[in-house]
Amino acid sequence: MITRTLALASLAAGLGVMAQATEIRYVLWDSNQLPAYQQCAADFTAANPDITVKITQSGWDDYWTALSTGFVSGTAPDVFTNHLAKYPEFAKNNQLVDLSDWVARDGVDTSLYSGGLYDIWGRDAAQFGLPKDWDTIAMIVNMDMAEAAGITLEELNNMSWNPQDGGSFEQIVRKLTIDENGNNALSADFDADNVAVYGYQNPGSGGMMGQTEWGHFAVSNGFTYQPEPWDGEFNYDSPKLAETLEYLARMPEEGLSASFQDTRSLGSDSMFVAGKAAIVPNGSWMINYFDNNVKGNYQWIPLPIGPTGQRATMFNGLADSIWTGSKHKEEAWQWVKYLGSADCQSVVAEKGVVFPAIDGMAEKTTQAHQARGIDSSAFLTMANANTFLAPIADNGARINEAMENAVQTILLGKDDAQDALDKANKKILRYNR
Known part of the structure; x- marks a missing residue:
């Protein structure tokens, strides 16, 4: 009887921990990248069992329509993949959380990111995203x-x-x-x-x-x-x-x-x-x-x-941003910080889908491509050519x-x-x- 009671108590405690876990909703539009980020989410939750990540993927047009609707209705995801062509208006409408205090508090080394990718996501000392990848x-x-x-x-x-x-x-x-x-x-x-x-x-x-x-x-x-x-x-x-x-x-x-x-x-x-x-x-x-x-x-x-x-x-790059309407901003930040870390970006590089934002990761991506018989070196050649950032303004x-x-x-x-x-x-x- 005592053993059964202890077992039930242990089960109840376990269920209690599960019930207390905070779910972060995360969205992206590229189906090719979904497996890599599902692996990142699993690794993140293993290290942070009090936070789970639910990932949703939809096509480009549907993605932005749903996101805009979510901002208005109050149902937007906690974290989302952001684009330079979109973020100025989101920031202007106070829909993006300023990450700068968290970056400073947690000592995030922003010098790890390839040239200009971090700075372009900031304005007037505010920071609206952490870089996730680059493209040429x-x-x-x-x-x-x-x-x-x-x-x-x-x-x-x-x-x-x-x-x-x-x-x-x-x-x-x-x-x-x-x-x-x-x-x-x-x-x-x-x-x-x-x-x-x-x-x-x-x-x-x-x-x-x-x-x-x-x-x-x-x-x-x-x-x-x-x-x-x-x-x-x-x-x-x-x-x-x-x-x-x-x-x-x-x-x-x-x-x-x-x-x-x-x-x-x-x-x-x-x-x-x-x-x-x-x-x-x-x-x-x-x-x-x-x-x-x-x-x-x-x-x-x-x-x-x-x-x-x-x-x-x-030389363009995506970033992950947090919605100001999120009820779990601290947990959302932990996920965004992990997405921008070498741990997650190394997983992305090994999947060979995109070139991660952290310097040195691109070579891992090309190696993954080479293993599948793909020569993607032309994109690295272009990354070392005359690169320019996407135009950005209000x-x-x-x-x-x-x-x-x-x-x-x-x-x-x-x-x-x-x-x-x-x-x-x-x-x-x-x-x-």
Whole structure:
């Protein structure tokens, strides 16, 4: 009887501990990253049995809709994956917890994070997120098509570009562009109205960032987005951006790329997978998607060298933030701190999904890729090139809308590039005055 009583008491105590555990709700949008963070959550709870983590994943559009609805209804998650394009308005609306006191209290070594990733998530001494990863842009090439066209990997790795004649980049694109009769775009018999394979495919318009669409071309051409982060003055009326967008708009006219309308409906990623496009630019977050879906031989290559004499890429990074409406802020902070730690980011690196924010972890990711036969070194090459942070300022949604509309009119051939950008930039400057 005594033994049974003790056993029941022990069980009750155990149930009491379980009942007292605080559940932190955490959301992310990338299904590829879910397994890594589920492992991080299990490891975290093992070390902190009084805190459990419930992770929910949803697609990009649904993610932000649900988050905005949750802010209004009071049902938002405690912690969420945040994006630079979104966080200024969240911070302005007092929806993000300032982490700076906790960072100081717990002695978090922010120097561990790759250049600029920590600072960009802060403003006026407040800190709204801890960095979780970084990404750069590269180009994926159908190597079966390249070899058939007599193009070597060395040529691909050393392409140069300019907005006047396209440089060696355009010559390669022309060799890879094939019409229905088998003629490439260097041939006098090439039929630009009946193209079977496009040599290059621009993903779309890109809004205020142009992260995969035009930012790398424009910056390698001498364009800068703004004088510094949070500066309300933008340079979207720069002639360097105008001639870059004019060049991209000209490619469909010459049959080198699909039209903006077709790309919008088909998607450049799907076109590459289906063998309808030979070269497509994309971010390091898409490495696993292409490896899982491309059937033939492919290769990631660095972006072309521009007129500045440099390659250029946006160096972007996500962070984890805490909602001001959370009823468990201290526990949420412990989870955010763990997400930004070497312990969790090492797990993420070993899964080979993204490049973690902590310096030195990227090599673990490339090793994980190599073990699966993936060469992701082009993204590291770009990380050591001319990198630039995403543009960031108040009224980001309105800025993005203005640029989205302007770039679309240019790519659709409905407006002169310089005129469209002049009008958009004037509108944007009014937003921030």
